[in-house]
Amino acid sequence: MRYLFLILFLISSSSFYATNFDWGKTGHRTTGAIAEQYLSKKAKKEIAKLLNGQSLAIVSTYADEVKSDKAYRSYGPWHYVNIPFDKSYNTHSKNDRGDIIQGIATCIEVIKDENSLKEDKAFYLKMLIHFIGDLHQPLHTGIGEDKGGNDFQVQWFRDGTNLHRVWDTQMIEHYNMSYSELATTMPRLSKKQVKVLQKGTVQDWMEDSRVLVKDIYENTKKGEKLGYGYMYKYFNPLRTQLQKGGIRLAGLLNELFG
Numbered sequence: 001m002r003y004l005f006l007i008l009f010l011i012s013s014s015s016f017y018a019t020n021f022d023w024g025k026t027g028h029r030t031t032g033a034i035a036e037q038y039l040s041k042k043a044k045k046e047i048a049k050l051l052n053g054q055s056l057a058i059v060s061t062y063a064d065e066v067k068s069d070k071a072y073r074s075y076g077p078w079h080y081v082n083i084p085f086d087k088s089y090n091t092h093s094k095n096d097r098g099d100i101i102q103g104i105a106t107c108i109e110v111i112k113d114e115n116s117l118k119e120d121k122a123f124y125l126k127m128l129i130h131f132i133g134d135l136h137q138p139l140h141t142g143i144g145e146d147k148g149g150n151d152f153q154v155q156w157f158r159d160g161t162n163l164h165r166v167w168d169t170q171m172i173e174h175y176n177m178s179y180s181e182l183a184t185t186m187p188r189l190s191k192k193q194v195k196v197l198q199k200g201t202v203q204d205w206m207e208d209s210r211v212l213v214k215d216i217y218e219n220t221k222k223g224e225k226l227g228y229g230y231m232y233k234y235f236n237p238l239r240t241q242l243q244k245g246g247i248r249l250a251g252l253l254n255e256l257f258g
């Protein structure tokens with residue numbers, strides 16, 4: 001019986017880990033892998049030194065992995081920003097603990113500082129890679145009323161869930177591609193298209209995500225059963241967000257290291 005229990009436990013555990021993907025894993029790694037395609041040679045070289053050869057895809061999940069450590073709890077608010085639809089970032093009151101815009105600015109400041117220790121630059125580089133990914137997950141730039149969609153209850157096919165999780169996890173799960181597959185099957189863009197996407201500030205990129213957020217709220221009802229129709233309507237916009245995130249991350253890193 002003891003061996004039978006162990007076998008059943010291992011099977012159930014492996015099943016859980018095989019399906020427990022989210023933007024913090026598959027999505028972030030996709031964004032990191034896309035960014036690597038657009039890095040300059042100099043940026044690649046400098047980044048490799050800081051990350052000891054680790055890829056952007058691998059370190060992209062670091063900021064989520066350290067969340068459980070109390071020493072890193074203060075970075076929690078840097079993963080998102082909540083703004084009412086009738087306000088802008090500049091007119092809405094700021095979180096005293098910071099937000100994704102302030103977090104990204106701090107990461108850039110440390111990386112650019114010639115006096116920063118290598119360890120600090122490496123840490124904030126990993127955080128920056130993650131936060132640029134979060135900036136392009138639309139519900140990370142949502143509204144505080146429902147905690148970025150976490151309190152917006154819906155159904156995903158037959159399962160109860162929330163709107164944030166649908167965008168973080170369940171649409172990507174349903175598409176059933178690895179991060180490397182997602183990264184290599186993105187639409188091909190011209191150099192001109194890439195430059196257009198890389199224009200603007202971090203705040204401009206946030207506002208771009210907010211356009212999609214508003215569309216999502218206008219076309220999703222609380223308690224609604226979401227499924228194939230929702231995938232048909234929104235998976236291409238989701239893929240576009242992953243691609244934008246990777247291309248913009250590369251542009252930013254080229255500025256910092258190239």
